[in-house]
Amino acid sequence: MRSFTQHARLRRRGVFVSGVLVTAALALSACSGTAGAPAGGSTAGGAETAITSLKVIAPADPGGGWDQTARALSQVLTEDKLVSSAPVTNIGGAGGTVGLANLATEKEPATLMITGSVMVGAVETNKSKDRIEDMTPIAKLTEEPAVIVVPASSPYQDVKSLIAAIVKDGPQVAITGGSAGGTDHILAGLLLTDAGLDAATIPQKLNYVANSGGGEAATMLLGNNVAAGISGVGEFAELIASGDLRALAVSGAERSEKLPDVPTLTEEGIDVTATNWRGVIAPGGISDGDRAALTDLVTQVHDSDAWASIVAENGWTDAFLTGADFDSFLTGDIAQTKDTLSVIGLVG
Known part of the structure; x- marks a missing residue:
């Protein structure tokens, strides 16, 4: 690929x-x-x-x-x-x-x-x-792949269960990341497109909480104020290593060297790759x-x-x-x- x-x-x-x-x-x-x-x-x-x-x-x-x-x-x-x-x-x-x-x-x-x-x-x-x-x-x-993460106590054990929850419950399942319209936001939208939603439905289902920096997204995740987050691997790697966040998937074509145990989206059956x-x-x-x-x-x-x-x-x-x-x-x-x-x- x-x-x-x-x-x-x-x-x-x-x-x-x-x-x-x-x-x-x-x-x-x-x-x-x-x-x-x-x-x-x-x-x-x-x-x-x-x-x-x-x-x-x-x-x-x-x-x-x-x-x-x-x-x-x-x-x-x-x-x-x-x-x-x-x-x-x-x-x-x-x-x-x-x-x-x-x-x-x-x-x-x-x-x-x-x-x-x-x-x-x-x-x-x-x-x-x-x-x-x-x-x-x-x-x-x-270039840097993104990683999709959830708080350590999250019920979502894989990325497909997270996407299914968004498709079912929409705005109740909030995702945080970088700025509106940026790579993180686009990736969230692409995940829902791959799940079968069309352009008119995605804005109704996707509750995306934009931030101006990775630090703000991390704070929201650690406070369990959102269900999941998307950001560059480098921004969440330490919190993943400490166990405060759990990584579900990375968005690159190959696994990240920093997160070798985390599968790619394609390995999870989602035909999307993205790098920032x-x-x-x-x-x-x-x-x-x-x-x-x-x-x-x-x-x-x-x-x-x-x-x-x-x-x-x-x-x-x-x-x-x-x-x-x-x-x-x-x-x-x-x-x-x-x-x-x-x-x-x-x-x-």
Whole structure:
């Protein structure tokens, strides 16, 4: 099986959602500022400059995957002395679109904001005025499967019993996760589509409690305020290991190395796979030289032993893309996410 971001093959009633890693003919246009890179980025006039400090924005509250990625990026940048400072600012809200609006007005080219699948979906569900296409794509960094969990005392022993309860009892069986319209929300909808519900019925049955960070979802689960939760493996792994949460299934094509005893959805007879990608974008309107400098800087992070160690420790998958490859991926991801949100009834 090929590995796609938000990949779901839904054969009931002939529906087929292929997933967002689609090769697109059109590349996003990278607009033109002034910054450089330690390895020799240059301005449009050819003069080399150097990025000595960098702003890093996590468009979510502390504790979730975006925050973890932002702080990992900052850690490698400073500890490997690629820049003198890389402070992280958290700007949470609305699936990252509050942070996106902030980036749209950012005047400093040496700024990177974490983005990913969640933001792609949130832009559509929130009808955001500011769009990812208006910014400057820099790199795709990682992919991560989601894990579906329940509190330790939950009566649901497998994912199919959980889905059956939602189909039967609807809003009484609440699921928490990340932002509305994001990967967690989409996955919940795809599970119900696979169970036979149509786009008109899913919003009536699915009681999805959105959060701006993984920490909030964990608190709701630990307080038994919801029946189940969906988030990245890295965000729930410690609570699963401690026994506070019980994992029912992971959403990747293969089992997670961090949760080797937890079956995949496909192993449980559910024809859905999904992974959440994360990457970085810069403000729109920066120069080609600025984009090249930032890309070079992020490439140095990716190539470092420290970054490889962090990726392995968090159970992320290295999915590095830059330049035209990332442009094409992002174009395809946005288009396919729109289609998927429509299929599961989250947008009209």
